[in-house]
Amino acid sequence: MALSKSFQKGQIVLACQMCEEESKIKWKCLLCNFLMCDKCKKIHQKVKSTEEHKIVDLKNIALEQRQLEHIHDFNNIKCDRHSGKICCLFCTKCEEVVCPLCITNAHNTHNMIEISEGFKNSLEVLRDLHDSTVENLTKLTTKRVTLQSLKTEVKARYSEEKQGILHQEKVLNELVHEQSEKLLNKLDARLNKMTISMQADENHTNEEYKAIELRKQNFPGCYRLKQCTKGL
Numbered sequence: 291m292a293l294s295k296s297f298q299k300g301q302i303v304l305a306c307q308m309c310e311e312e313s314k315i316k317w318k319c320l321l322c323n324f325l326m327c328d329k330c331k332k333i334h335q336k337v338k339s340t341e342e343h344k345i346v347d348l349k350n351i352a353l354e355q356r357q358l359e360h361i362h363d364f365n366n367i368k369c370d371r372h373s374g375k376i377c378c379l380f381c382t383k384c385e386e387v388v389c390p391l392c393i394t395n396a397h398n399t400h401n402m403i404e405i406s407e408g409f410k411n412s413l414e415v416l417r418d419l420h421d422s423t424v425e426n427l428t429k430l431t432t433k434r435v436t437l438q439s440l441k442t443e444v445k446a447r448y449s450e451e452k453q454g455i456l457h458q459e460k461v462l463n464e465l466v467h468e469q470s471e472k473l474l475n476k477l478d479a480r481l482n483k484m485t486i487s488m489q490a491d492e493n494h495t496n497e498e499y500k501a502i503e504l505r506k507q508n509f510p511g512c513y514r515l516k517q518c519t520k521g522l
C-alpha cells in the first residue's frame with residue numbers, strides 16, 4: 291500500500307482524517323479507510339452506524355489487511371442464476387458478479403472487470419456514502435444543538451420580557467393607586483371644607499329665621515288681632 295509505505299518512510303506527516311488537527315495517528319478503520327487519533331477513535335466507535343466497523347492499531351495494519359484478503363475469497367463465488375457455475379467477473383453496468391453463462395446470456399455487451407476490483411469500487415462507493423451520511427448526521431446534530439440553544443434563548447428572553455412587563459404593570463398600578471389616593475384625599479378635603487361652610491351658613495340662616503320669627507310674634511298689632519279673631 292502506498293499509504294503504508296509513506297508512513298514507513300516518514301516522508302509525509304498526515305493529520306487525523308476526522309479532526310484534521312491531531313498528527314499522532316494510531317488507528318485505522320478498515321471499512322471507512324480512515325486514519326484516526328485516539329480522540330477520534332473513541333468518537334468513531336460511539337457513532338451507532340459504525341458499530342460493525344473494525345478499527346485496528348496501525349502496528350497491526352499489515353496483518354489485518356492480509357486477513358481481510360484471505361476472508362474475501364473471490365475465486366469461489368457461486369452464481370445465483372446458474373447452478374454449479376462460479377462467478378468470474380463483475381459487471382459494472384449491473385453492479386453484480388457474473389458467471390460465463392451470465393455474460394453470454396445477458397451481459398455480453400457490458401463492461402466487465404475483476405471481481406476484486408469490483409469489490410474495491412463498491413467498497414469505495416459505500417465508504418463515500420458512509421462519509422456523506424456521517425457528515426450529514428454531524429451537520430444535523432449541530433443544527434439540532436443550535437436550534438435547541440436558540441429555543442432555550444427565546445424562552446429565556448420571553449420569560450425576562452414577561453417579568454419586565456409584569457413589573458412595569460405593578461409599578462404603574464402603584465403609581466395609579468398613589469395618584470388616586472391623592473385625588474381622593476383632595477376631594478375629601480374639599481368636601482369637608484364645603485360641608486363646614488354650608489353648615490355654618492345653615493346655622494346662621496336658622497338663627498336669622500328664629501330671630502325674625504320672634505320679632506314677628508312681638509309686633510304691637512298682633513295681640514289685638516288675636517283678640518278680634520278669637521271668637522271667629
